[in-house]
Amino acid sequence: GATRVAGIAGNPVIHSLSPLIHNAWIEAAGLDAVYVPFAPQADDFVRFAEGLRGGSVRGLNITMPFKEAALSVANQASQRATLAGAANLIVFNADGTIVADNVDGLGLLEAFAAQAPGVDVTSGPVVVIGAGGAARGAAAAFAQAGCPEVRVVNRTLARAEMIAGALGEQARAFALSDCEKAFDGARAVVNATSAGLAGQEGLSVPLEATPVDCAVMDMVYKPLITPFLQRAQALRRPTVDGLEMLVRQAIPSFEALFGAPPPASVDARAICLEAIGAAAE
Ligand code: NDP
16 A cells, blocks of 8 residues: 555644654654654745645644644544544544544643543643633633633733633633732642743743642743743642643554554553653653
8 A cells, every 4th residue: 555644744843843743652652654744934834734635644633723624625624623623633534524633622621631641631620821822722622621710811902801811701711910819719720831941041930829739831942941941840839830731642643543542551641751852851
């Protein structure tokens, strides 16, 4: 048979760790397959995806800035992709249809279960900071997992209100300046802003206002321990990093793209840590 081709589409895509993860799994599983980075022009994703319909690329993971466009080209979408308003995984069927899914939320919840196992994040209020695609996906995942209250906090309040409005009665919006109120009684706090990316100062919020057993996560993973997570660690809060989320969403992605679970013999997290130069955790 032919080599199975799948990959990731983003722009920029060169820094993505997904090819490293999937190709390590492909090699260990002995599959005749490749996982390739694609960088369509920023305004050209739809044309790119239409060109792959019914062709020989099996499917794609999707990263910034194409997650919304990926949902829009699909003929069918999972409930979790629809609720997130974005897809991070599309599959091209032989009949020409495109099926969209979003496994970021699954990765997020499993990262909490793995790194903060003592905290039941869905049993109380949770806080999502940010109002971009990542924040919307995280808020939708918590809502779908049954969190009694999802608090969306953003610098621009109107954008937080849009996300909370789309999620319904379970969700409330807060301005970043009202963060302290949002932190009251929280089970979990997720930074889903891009503040804290390598070289940036990071998000300055009063984490000391969270309960002592509140789990704190940063979706940014370069550096692995962001200034935000450093402050949470100094306050002795349980912490969860964005790399764990990335690795956890890659597992269902691999299954969808290659039809088999990834081999357990590969330590995908360790491979990524080596690549981002953070092996000394
Ligand atoms: P967007 O650019 O769409 O969202 C940016 C958000 O960050 C906005 O809410 C914006 O607020 C806020 N923001 C930016 N800078 C600041 C600042 N200095 N202070 C306060 N708020 C700020 O990004 P995405 O939603 O697509 O992604 C967010 C992050 O999540 C990225 O770093 C991405 O790499 C990461 N991510 C990680 C994943 C993982 O698997 N670990 C998966 C997906 C994303 P405002 O609205 O006021 O402008």
